[in-house]
Amino acid sequence: MSGAKARQAAADLLIETFDNRRTLDEAMTVSESYSRMQGADRGFARAMASAALRQLGRIDKGLAPFLSRPLETATPPARALLRVGAAQAWLLGTPPHAVVSETVAAAKGWARARSASGFLNAVLRKAVNDRSHFDKAPVTAVWPDWLTVEMMTSLGIEAATALAEAQSVEPELHLTPKDPDEIEALAARLGGKVLSGMSISVPAGDVAAIDGYESGEWWVQDVAAALPVHLLGVRPGETVLDLCAAPGGKTMQLAATGAQVTALDRSATRLERVQENLARTKLDANVEIVAAKLEDWTPPVPADRILLDAPCSALGTLRRHPEGAWIKSSDDIARFPEVQARLLRKAAGMLRPGGTLVYCVCTPLSREGRDVVNEVVADRQLKRVPISPEEANDFAGGLTPEGDLVTLPNALYGHDVFHISRLERVV
């Protein structure tokens, strides 16, 4: 019976994400059936939900020929159990008889899904023997159609397809060392691989159980997320504003340079995470924390350097949060460019003439990256300082004609997509 319960828990996670528009992390905290899972069942429930979300659009295309009416018309529990069944059969290698019997048993033991058990049985029996429609679905069908159009408009067909492909791989964990000089020794100790001279890649797992967590020798940060601070070129003693700081991955990098850092964020709750992170890594001495909206705050003196890691659609992190493709809408995304341009203009006014500002967003969409910077640079207060191929290192393939960097997938390792622009205050 525990196998059936795990399938029910996985389906409940899918309902909480897809139907109730929560992130998978939030779903895992609110789902009662998932919270009752323990040990291997809990891990399996999470794996089924995660695999289904990672390839959701392709799974739906793979199921469609076995349905007499569209999947959208099924009840949420029936739809979720079908997706969980397909994820087991086509992605997790679960034996066909277990896929059918345990998923149908999950429906029979779940009042909301009981009436669909015959339908599930009929569809899953066909699906376990025929994955051809799933295999034939385009790689980009991992996203809803509107998002595929957005991605292709910004990146072109080839890069958008590579990004969709990258999403199908379970991501590893990337760690940033507190002391960059220790990166090789730390990687050897953790059995990890050094990426781009900045980060260490280790298999995903319980973060707090990894050697050096308690002593604060590293923090979790995607290798692409570590680039903006490197490109800011901070020197010890300089004044640096980290203007959208929480949860603080980049604040720790800035503090580790020996600069005087002000970390500002509008969310007092999220700033608690910054404080915890700085305390764990013992990097709190040179950081002042400010809870304020960027629009309402003025620094005492203009800063030498500014990092603006602006709020964005986060569509560059879908490999770690694939549900983002389904819980966001094009309307949600349309509001960001105006906010980003407003924050960038305000940040520019806080920089000393000749000072450097790095603007970054974890999204590949040009309208949140290139277009925002183009709009603000037209005011002539800021000018671009193009990023060189040497600085871009493994990511040089993502340098744009304007000298911005979009960290597109490379053949070396998986990573998030950031748009990064480096700017200098002219007047």
Ligand SMILES: C[S@@+](CC[C@H](N)C(=O)[O-])C[C@H]1O[C@@H](n2cnc3c(N)ncnc32)[C@H](O)[C@@H]1O
């Ligand atoms: C992309 S996250 C920053 C991630 C962070 N830099 C890091 O590396 O861990 C964006 C942050 O901007 C903050 N934010 C959004 N609008 C803001 C505003 N108007 N003023 C200040 N902070 C804002 C959000 O609370 C959120 O924590």
